[in-house]
Amino acid sequence: MNTELYRRLFSNPTWDDQTLEAADEITSKIGRESLKLLTYPNQIEIVTAEQMLDAYSLIGLPTSYPHWKFGKDFVLNQNNYSKGRTALSYEMVINSNPCISYNMENNTTCMMVLVIAHACQGHNAFFANNYMFKDWTAADSIIDYMVFARDFILKCEEEVGHEEVERVLDAAHALMNHGVDKYRKPTKLSARQENERLKNLVNFKRQTYNELWRTVPKPRPIADGQFHRSFKFPEEPEENILYFIEKNAPTLPVWKREIIRIVRKVSQYFYPQGLTKVMNEGFATFVHYHIINEMYDKKLVDDNFMLEFIHSHSSVLYQPEYNSRYFSGLNPYTLGFNIFMDIKRICQNPTQEDKYWFPNLAGKDWLEEIHYAMQNFRDDSFILQYLSPKVIRDMKLFVVADNEDDDDYEVSAIHNERGYRKVRESLSNQYMREFYVPDIQVDRVDLHATSKLHLVHRVINERSLHNEEAKDTLEHIRYLWEFPVQLVSKNKLGINDKIFES
Numbered sequence: 001m002n003t004e005l006y007r008r009l010f011s012n013p014t015w016d017d018q019t020l021e022a023a024d025e026i027t028s029k030i031g032r033e034s035l036k037l038l039t040y041p042n043q044i045e046i047v048t049a050e051q052m053l054d055a056y057s058l059i060g061l062p063t064s065y066p067h068w069k070f071g072k073d074f075v076l077n078q079n080n081y082s083k084g085r086t087a088l089s090y091e092m093v094i095n096s097n098p099c100i101s102y103n104m105e106n107n108t109t110c111m112m113v114l115v116i117a118h119a120c121q122g123h124n125a126f127f128a129n130n131y132m133f134k135d136w137t138a139a140d141s142i143i144d145y146m147v148f149a150r151d152f153i154l155k156c157e158e159e160v161g162h163e164e165v166e167r168v169l170d171a172a173h174a175l176m177n178h179g180v181d182k183y184r185k186p187t188k189l190s191a192r193q194e195n196e197r198l199k200n201l202v203n204f205k206r207q208t209y210n211e212l213w214r215t216v217p218k219p220r221p222i223a224d225g226q227f228h229r230s231f232k233f234p235e236e237p238e239e240n241i242l243y244f245i246e247k248n249a250p251t252l253p254v255w256k257r258e259i260i261r262i263v264r265k266v267s268q269y270f271y272p273q274g275l276t277k278v279m280n281e282g283f284a285t286f287v288h289y290h291i292i293n294e295m296y297d298k299k300l301v302d303d304n305f306m307l308e309f310i311h312s313h314s315s316v317l318y319q320p321e322y323n324s325r326y327f328s329g330l331n332p333y334t335l336g337f338n339i340f341m342d343i344k345r346i347c348q349n350p351t352q353e354d355k356y357w358f359p360n361l362a363g364k365d366w367l368e369e370i371h372y373a374m375q376n377f378r379d380d381s382f383i384l385q386y387l388s389p390k391v392i393r394d395m396k397l398f399v400v401a402d403n404e405d406d407d408d409y410e411v412s413a414i415h416n417e418r419g420y421r422k423v424r425e426s427l428s429n430q431y432m433r434e435f436y437v438p439d440i441q442v443d444r445v446d447l448h449a450t451s452k453l454h455l456v457h458r459v460i461n462e463r464s465l466h467n468e469e470a471k472d473t474l475e476h477i478r479y480l481w482e483f484p485v486q487l488v489s490k491n492k493l494g495i496n497d498k499i500f501e502s
Contacts (some may be wrong), residue, residue, distance in 0.1 A: 006300040015109040020044060023113045024120060026300060030291045031121040036367060037287070039124040040139065041098040044116065046105050053077050055092050055102050059270065062100065063146050065153040065262065067169050091115035095273070097139040099124040110308040113301075117291040122284025129375050130279070132272035142269060149262045156255050168256050171476040172242060172263035177437045179242030179264040180271045237441040237456070242267070244442045245480050250451050252482065260480065275378045275433060282336015283374050285316060289337070319395065330395075330427075338391050339382070343369055346388070353389060379431035387427065389420045399426045434460045440487070451483040459491050465498060474502040 006026060009019045024042060031037040047055065057074035058064045090111055094100040101119040103112060127133050138145075156165045172179070238244045242264040246257050273280070292309050295301050301309075319334045320326040343361065346354045347369055350362035361369060373386060391397075399422055429435060439458050446452040455477070457465055470487060478485045489498040 003299055006295075007302060010109055010113060010295075010301045010305055013108050013110070015107075015112050019109055020046075020112065020116070023116045026295065027113070027117040027121050027291050030294050031117075031125070031287065034294055035121075035287060035290060036371065037121055037125040038128055039099065039121060040096075040128050042120040042124065043098040043100045044120065045100060045102050047102045048105055050078075052089070052092065052102060052104060061094065061146055062143065063150055064266075065146075065150045065169075066157075067173070068166065069173065091119045093119040093123045095127040095133060095137055095139055095269075096142050099127060099139075108308065110301075110305050111312060113295075113305075114288055114292060114309060114312060117288035118284045121291060122287035123280060125287070126276070126280050126283050126374060129371075130272070130276060130378075131376055132276055132378055136272050137269050145265065149266075152258060152262070156259065160255065165259070167479070168259050169263065171479045172260050174473060174476040175242055175480075176263060176267040178440060179240060179260075179267040181240050181243070181268065182433070183239075233445050233447055234442060237443055239439075239441050240264070241440065241442060241455075241477065245477070248445070249481050250483065252480070256480070272378075275380075275431075278332040278336040278339075278379045278431065279374065279377065279382050280336070281333045282338075282340050285313075285333050285337040286340040286370070289313060322396075335383075335395070338395065339386050339388075340370060340373070342388050342391050343373060343386060345390075357388060358386075380428045383431060384424060384428040387424045392420055392423050397423050397427065399423055435463070438463070438465060443488075453477070453481050453483065453485045455485065455487040457487060457489040459489065459497065465489050465500075467498070467500075470498075470500050471502070474500050478502040 006022055009015075009022050012019070024044065028039075028042070031039070053074055055062075056077050057070045064070065090104055090107055092102045099120065101115070101123075103115055103119075107115065127137075127139060133139070153165060153169075234244070234248075242260050245252070246260040246264065249257070292301070292306075292313075296306050317331065317334045317337060319331045320328075344366040346358055346361050347364050347366035350358075355362045373382065377385060398419070439460055440455055443454045443456040445454070470489075474485055474487055485502045487500040487502075488496050489500075491497045
């Protein structure tokens with residue numbers, strides 16, 4: 001390792017191509033050898049402010065289909081940036097293979113090294129290893145799929161008109177949160193596998209046949225034109241409304257089904273990111289913190305570099321107090337980083353309190369436990385499993401009960417054993433998807449009659465539907481389904497609370 005070369009490159013505040021190559025090389029080496037990180041290959045893109053704004057509008061994807069919302073977001077972000085109302089991120093990273101990271105061209109050398117360690121090692125490793133991303137996204141194919149989506153929608157605009165395509169996209173975008181599968185559907189079998197399954201089933205029936213079945217009365221046949229009252233479609237509730245419409249809308253043309261499928265696929269791609277914000281940012285911050293400190297220990301960077309790094313790192317972790325005018329909730333970087341650092345502390349230097357709360361963690365190999373946590377949890381379960389009393393005290397967390405019937409707030413959990421458990425549980429609940437996305441499912445369709453679509457909403461966390469928003473959402477569903485739609489909201493007891501019709 002050429003220590004003098006790295007030190008000379010990183011001590012110069014102005015970077016060049018050689019600096020970037022050195023930063024990628026040394027951060028990858030430390031990440032691989034010291035932190036045992038497994039990552040996708042990196043693709044580092046240096047972008048201007050306008051290009052970063054463009055990436056903002058496309059939610060980080062390098063290409064996407066045309067839609068007015070992307071242009072609106074670009075103009076809004078551009079105006080806020082040009083007027084000094086907001087700053088731009090130093091980097092943006094994409095869950096793809098290779099892992100693409102956008103870095104601002106006006107970053108200093110220190111900031112460039114930091115964001116390469118943060119994104120190209122931390123986020124990259126999280127994308128490649130966390131179960132949510134492994135189960136629900138295809139990093140190898142997302143870029144190619146977005147190229148297909150763009151070309152298909154442009155072709156649709158030529159054939160049926162821009163306005164009609166835009167209306168379908170508007171309705172599908174409004175339902176994106178209801179276009180994801182939270183649980184795996186059985187994979188479809190190939191023709192060969194299906195034949196093999198049927199052959200095995202026939203053999204199984206032959207081997208287990210019992211003459212007693214001959215005595216069972218046969219069901220009465222259903223006369224033509226009659227609908228069996230016990231038949232229900234779908235047999236089980238369907239949580240993915242866009243999927244159900246795409247597959248079952250009676251008169252929907254093929255091109256509309258494909259557009260719905262495209263929006264559904266994009267929504268599914270971003271599904272893990274919404275459930276792992278704290279973990280993803282916390283782990284990436286944890287990684288860049290360890291990589292940069294090891295670079296300093298090996299004398300690859302000087303004191304001036306470290307002073308700038310400490311300033312930037314501290315700014316990322318800044319958490320305003322609850323009564324500050326700048327408070328807008330918990331900083332995901334701070335919460336995630338503190339928990340990961342605490343896992344390491346509990347493994348290395350557990351206290352009696354740690355041994356009581358985390359008996360299976362105290363004294364273990366900290367790197368193995370960090371990897372286990374990173375790979376096997378999402379935000380809600382991560383907080384419920386690993387948020388310790390020490391982190392609760394250090395971050396001064398407490399629970400406030402806000403009952404709509406009361407004029408005052410009540411502090412319902414403080415720093416004692418019962419309070420620690422309630423803080424952890426309450427905070428975990430806030431990161432569950434059901435906390436901000438209503439649980440609405442397809443219940444049944446009136447087949448052979450009106451083709452009316454019946455939806456059911458179940459109240460969770462005492463959060464009822466907003467009347468106007470529910471009606472607007474129903475209109476979008478009605479447009480795509482093309483037949484009447486009813487939404488019934490049920491309370492905790494299963495009693496109808498509200499009914500919406502479209």
